Amino acid sequence: MGTAPDYLDPQLAYTTQAVEAHWISYTGLLTYRHEEGEPGTQLIPGLADALPRISDDGKTYEFTLRRGLRYSDGTAVRASDYPYSIERMIRIPWGGRSFVTNYVVGAADFDAGRARSVSGITADDATGRITIRLREAYGAFSNVLAFPALAFVPRGTAIRNLSNDPPPGVGAYILTDVVPNRSFTLRKNPEFASFRIPDIPTGNLDTIRVNIVSNTNSEAQQVLNNQADIFDSGDTLPPALLPQIESQARDRFARKPVPSTFYFFLNTTKPPFNNEKARIAVNMAMDRDALSRIASGFLETDCFFIPRGIVGHPTSECPYGDRPDLAGAQRMLRDAGLEGAPVTVWGQERSPRKEYIDYYTDLLNKIGFRATERIIADTVYFPTIGNARTDPQTGFADWLQDFPNPSDFYLLMDGRSIQPTNNQNFSKVNDPFIQRELRRLNAVPATELDSVADEWAALDEYTARRAYVAVYGAEAVPKFFSNKLNFDSVFHPLYFNDWSTLSLR
Amino acid sequence: MARFVIRRVISMVLVLFAISVLTFLIFQAIPNGDPAVRLAGRTATPEQIELIRQSWGFDDPLWQQYLTTMGKILSGDVISYTQQLSVMSQIKQALPATLSLSIGAGIIWLFFGIVFGLFSAIKAGKFTDRALTVLALIGVSTPVFLLGAVALYFLAFKVQIFPNGGYVPLTQDPIDWLYHMLLPWMVLSVLFIGVYSRVLRSNVLDTMSEDYVRTARAKGISEKRVMVRHVLRNSMIPIISLWSLDFAAVLGGGAILTESVFNLHGVGQYAADSIQQLDVPPVLVVVMLGASAVVVLSALTDVLFAFLDPRIRLTG
Numbered sequence: 001m002g003t004a005p006d007y008l009d010p011q012l013a014y015t016t017q018a019v020e021a022h023w024i025s026y027t028g029l030l031t032y033r034h035e036e037g038e039p040g041t042q043l044i045p046g047l048a049d050a051l052p053r054i055s056d057d058g059k060t061y062e063f064t065l066r067r068g069l070r071y072s073d074g075t076a077v078r079a080s081d082y083p084y085s086i087e088r089m090i091r092i093p094w095g096g097r098s099f100v101t102n103y104v105v106g107a108a109d110f111d112a113g114r115a116r117s118v119s120g121i122t123a124d125d126a127t128g129r130i131t132i133r134l135r136e137a138y139g140a141f142s143n144v145l146a147f148p149a150l151a152f153v154p155r156g157t158a159i160r161n162l163s164n165d166p167p168p169g170v171g172a173y174i175l176t177d178v179v180p181n182r183s184f185t186l187r188k189n190p191e192f193a194s195f196r197i198p199d200i201p202t203g204n205l206d207t208i209r210v211n212i213v214s215n216t217n218s219e220a221q222q223v224l225n226n227q228a229d230i231f232d233s234g235d236t237l238p239p240a241l242l243p244q245i246e247s248q249a250r251d252r253f254a255r256k257p258v259p260s261t262f263y264f265f266l267n268t269t270k271p272p273f274n275n276e277k278a279r280i281a282v283n284m285a286m287d288r289d290a291l292s293r294i295a296s297g298f299l300e301t302d303c304f305f306i307p308r309g310i311v312g313h314p315t316s317e318c319p320y321g322d323r324p325d326l327a328g329a330q331r332m333l334r335d336a337g338l339e340g341a342p343v344t345v346w347g348q349e350r351s352p353r354k355e356y357i358d359y360y361t362d363l364l365n366k367i368g369f370r371a372t373e374r375i376i377a378d379t380v381y382f383p384t385i386g387n388a389r390t391d392p393q394t395g396f397a398d399w400l401q402d403f404p405n406p407s408d409f410y411l412l413m414d415g416r417s418i419q420p421t422n423n424q425n426f427s428k429v430n431d432p433f434i435q436r437e438l439r440r441l442n443a444v445p446a447t448e449l450d451s452v453a454d455e456w457a458a459l460d461e462y463t464a465r466r467a468y469v470a471v472y473g474a475e476a477v478p479k480f481f482s483n484k485l486n487f488d489s490v491f492h493p494l495y496f497n498d499w500s501t502l503s504l505r
Numbered sequence: 506m507a508r509f510v511i512r513r514v515i516s517m518v519l520v521l522f523a524i525s526v527l528t529f530l531i532f533q534a535i536p537n538g539d540p541a542v543r544l545a546g547r548t549a550t551p552e553q554i555e556l557i558r559q560s561w562g563f564d565d566p567l568w569q570q571y572l573t574t575m576g577k578i579l580s581g582d583v584i585s586y587t588q589q590l591s592v593m594s595q596i597k598q599a600l601p602a603t604l605s606l607s608i609g610a611g612i613i614w615l616f617f618g619i620v621f622g623l624f625s626a627i628k629a630g631k632f633t634d635r636a637l638t639v640l641a642l643i644g645v646s647t648p649v650f651l652l653g654a655v656a657l658y659f660l661a662f663k664v665q666i667f668p669n670g671g672y673v674p675l676t677q678d679p680i681d682w683l684y685h686m687l688l689p690w691m692v693l694s695v696l697f698i699g700v701y702s703r704v705l706r707s708n709v710l711d712t713m714s715e716d717y718v719r720t721a722r723a724k725g726i727s728e729k730r731v732m733v734r735h736v737l738r739n740s741m742i743p744i745i746s747l748w749s750l751d752f753a754a755v756l757g758g759g760a761i762l763t764e765s766v767f768n769l770h771g772v773g774q775y776a777a778d779s780i781q782q783l784d785v786p787p788v789l790v791v792v793m794l795g796a797s798a799v800v801v802l803s804a805l806t807d808v809l810f811a812f813l814d815p816r817i818r819l820t821g
Contacts, residue, residue, distance in 0.1 A: 007588060007589075093557075095544075095548070098553060102550070111553065111556070161588075161590070163589075163590065179598070181595070181775075182598075182770050211671070214765045215768050217654060217657070217658075218661075218669045218670040221657070221661070221662040221669055225662060225665065377535075377783075378781075379782055379783050380535065383542040421551055422551065
């Protein structure tokens with residue numbers, strides 16, 4: 001693994017590197033099916049005995065805890081552990097807690113220190129019943145409940161960072177032997193199989209040892225030479241080694257697209273992109289294949305905001321064509337009187353994002369803008385472009401799903417997301433039609449998403465026609481194993497390599 | 506001697522204070538380096554960011570933030586912003602790898618620097634001297650990250666006679682420790698060997714033309730004794746001065762590239778990761794560790810100078 005997990009305490013962790021370990025060590029009320037592609041985005045009961053019973057107004061979720069569950073340290077799992085786990089997650093505090101504090105009754109007060117507990121969550125140890133009340137209907141709430149950060153930990157677990165000695169959980173593996181930023185081990189939980197939870201694998205390998213390797217060249221070379229077994233999918237394969245991997249390890253290497261959206265935002269409140277023609281010109285001229293080549297093929301081209309693999313991805317043609325039309329874009333810009341308009345293009349330092357911006361700036365100049373680059377450090381990039389004082393015109397942006405639900409992507413098109421700091425709606429889209437549709441579609445429970453797939457697709461087609469952003473595709477990540485492992489393990493759309501399905505040849 | 510020690514301690518405190526203030530201010534001056542925003546995560550609300558700002562004290566006046574951070578550093582309670590781990594325990598964990606790298610490489614580059622420099626001076630103008638000059642220039646001009654990557658590619662990936670990076674603690678397996686350290690030592694030493702051999706060659710040639718060397722030869726002292734006792738001893742002063750500074754820099758986390766390329770998880774790599782995350786507390790601690798190493802070793806060097814050259818005194 002080239003990048004250390006941000007935290008190994010499940011209720012602090014947010015990055016891919018952390019959750020791929022937590023997913024199989026800490027199970028919540030709900031989780032995802034351990035399958036590839038769209039089936040892998042389907043919610044299944046985890047420690048709950050069934051999917052939630054949701055009230056008609058969409059504001060009350062009821063669960064019953066499975067019987068006979070035990071944590072990895074042998075302690076019995078009780079329903080009352082759940083409110084404690086949620087409170088620990090808020091207090092500690094987890095980076096994504098706004099998914100809970102914005103919706104669960106009393107959670108915001110607890111977060112602000114105005115309440116001693118989250119009043120909207122109740123649990124009964126005798127019956128195993130857990131009830132969660134929301135302030136307003138939030139369809140994606142079932143997805144939120146499947147975050148490993150909302151998994152069960154025993155009541156009384158210290159409310160501080162336990163990354164060095166992760167708390168007990170319920171899962172196929174136990175996270176142990178942590179040496180921060182160096183290594184950790186996942187040991188098979190011998191008790192887990194006895195819980196007989198349907199559709200959750202109990203694991204094949206006895207031990208999985210994860211080493212953090214700062215040099216991804218070394219990491220890739222070791223996997224190619226079968227000295228290490230998995231190249232972490234969260235890392236970037238060194239382009240120089242790629243031809244060798246593709247020729248020598250063809251049967252144990254694959255590019256796996258993950259539901260994500262890579263796009264250039266176009267600030268709709270500022271010239272020149274407050275003019276729809278300027279935005280359309282960018283979408284017309286963009287050569288998505290060229291961007292895929294820049295990414296060494298680790299980009300699956302697309303023009304829609306909801307990516308493939310997520311319910312609501314449109315199947316229609318791109319509104320401004322699949323092939324770049326530079327002459328048409330130049331004409332459109334001339335007609336709009338925007339030739340020579342100055343544009344500052346914001347981008348990150350890391351490869352290939354910097355190269356995307358090089359291409360994009362060059363393209364804007366070819367269309368007729370007067371574009372210059374502004375590249376800043378990766379760490380401060382999103383806080384900078386999300387700050388109202390910066391108010392950037394255009395630049396790089398991406399979104400990797402928090403959970404497989406179109407509403408997670410449309411958070412970035414929601415007018416309510418426009419904030420003075422930490423703004424995520426970089427194009428500052430505040431379209432009445434989108435707002436109306438989001439109010440309706442966001443309330444549909446995640447378990448019934450398929451029923452509104454066409455409506456999400458229609459909304460996404462509308463967004464593409466209005467050219468609020470210039471989408472160019474979804475990121476693909478490497479699945480690359482040594483020849484000691486079978487290559488048929490599950491590659492999950494959310495958690496990447498499913499370590500609980502790994503097996504030796 | 507007492508005056509010397511007191512003066513050194515005072516100057517060390519002043520240097521560390523100045524460096525810590527500068528480092529702290531640099532991180533404050535970086536646009537949007539607000540740690541509260543980064544700690545809060547991409548989906549945090551402004552209220553949540555504000556809560557973090559208050560609880561971590563990021564809304565305190567700058568001088569107060571500096572004093573709080575320094576207080577925590579001095580008491581050993583400082584934790585990193587990004588991973589909320591104890592910085593001291595992280596450095597304690599990283600120190601064995603950095604010590605292994607710096608001590609091993611330090612000995613290698615000093616030894617080969619002296620041997621090549623002396624040999625080059627003795628054979629000045631001859632083929633051996635020219636060959637060593639070319640090799641030294643190659644060593645000086647080859648960046649560590651390139652040499653490290655090339656060495657790993659050929660010797661660890663292609664031929665597989667060395668391990669592909671990583672660190673094994675000496676206490677765990679001394680043989681494996683040596684096996685893992687050999688390549689990093691060699692790569693880190695190459696640059697320094699080049700520099701040291703060139704400096705020593707020039708010093709030795711200068712010293713060889715000094716009157717006291719001619720006098721020693723005229724007295725019939727053997728050539729070996731002249732070279733070792735009179736020439737080399739006097740030529741070593743700048744080399745020791747250089748070595749102490751370079752060694753201290755590597756010890757204080759300066760071998761960032763070597764540690765990262767060879768995945769040694771040392772202090773330098775920890776510093777690099779922290780700088781990338783704009784994580785002030787670990788950076789401050791590593792910078793102060795490096796500065797302390799430089800100041801202490803430079804004081805020790807002064808003592809050694811007095812031993813090598815009786816004309817140098819520690820008073821005054």
